[in-house]
Amino acid sequence: MEMRVLVVSGFHLRSRLIESSLNKLGYFRIAPSSSIGEAVDLAGCVAGGVELLIADVDVCSASDMHLLNRSWCRGEISNVIFCGNSLAASELEDFPGLLGCMPALFGVEMLRVLIDRMESCPQLLCWRELGG
Numbered sequence: 001m002e003m004r005v006l007v008v009s010g011f012h013l014r015s016r017l018i019e020s021s022l023n024k025l026g027y028f029r030i031a032p033s034s035s036i037g038e039a040v041d042l043a044g045c046v047a048g049g050v051e052l053l054i055a056d057v058d059v060c061s062a063s064d065m066h067l068l069n070r071s072w073c074r075g076e077i078s079n080v081i082f083c084g085n086s087l088a089a090s091e092l093e094d095f096p097g098l099l100g101c102m103p104a105l106f107g108v109e110m111l112r113v114l115i116d117r118m119e120s121c122p123q124l125l126c127w128r129e130l131g132g
Contacts, residue, residue, distance in 0.1 A: 003115075004046060005030045006077075008039045009056035018054055018083070021108045025115065036064035043076040052099075052118065053077045057084035072097045079118050081111075 005027060009015040015032045022030055033039040036055065043050045055068070060082075071077045083102040100114040 003027055003029065003051045004049075006033055006039045006042060006050050006053045007031070008033045008036055008053065008059070010034055010059035011056065014056060014083075018111075021106075021111050024108050025112055027115075036060060036067055040067045040071045040076070043071055044074075046076075049076045049078060052079050052081065052115070054081045054083060057082045081114055 005022060007015050007018045007022075007030060009018070009032075019030050019032065022028075031042060033042060036059075039053060039055070043053070053068070068077065068080065072080070078097060079099045080097050081099050081102060083106065099118050102110055102114070
């Protein structure tokens with residue numbers, strides 16, 4: 001599995017949980033980032049872009065969402081999963097490339113379902129909400 005993943009979180013423990021969950025699913029090309037700006041810069045430097053960005057909405061601002069949108073439009077980031085405690089579905093539902101939303105505390109199985117959807121339908125551009 002060659003998927004490139006960026007994990008954005010201001011909380012080190014949450015980043016480690018996400019990385020550990022991805023490792024259990026067989027994904028090891030994971031780069032942590034502490035901000036959306038840093039993640040967008042990293043995605044822009046990767047030839048072919050990044051297949052998945054998992055972002056902690058608790059550290060996302062409106063300008064961060066604008067940066068993500070621009071990066072998605074340039075093809076630097078293909079799919080996005082948001083996680084966190086303050087998920088506002090109404091703000092996220094129109095985000096292009098949104099694969100799904102997860103609560104801050106999630107199981108590996110929830111992550112597996114989202115990734116399976118992404119791999120079975122790479123052009124998935126509609127909002128999905130699972131659990132939480």
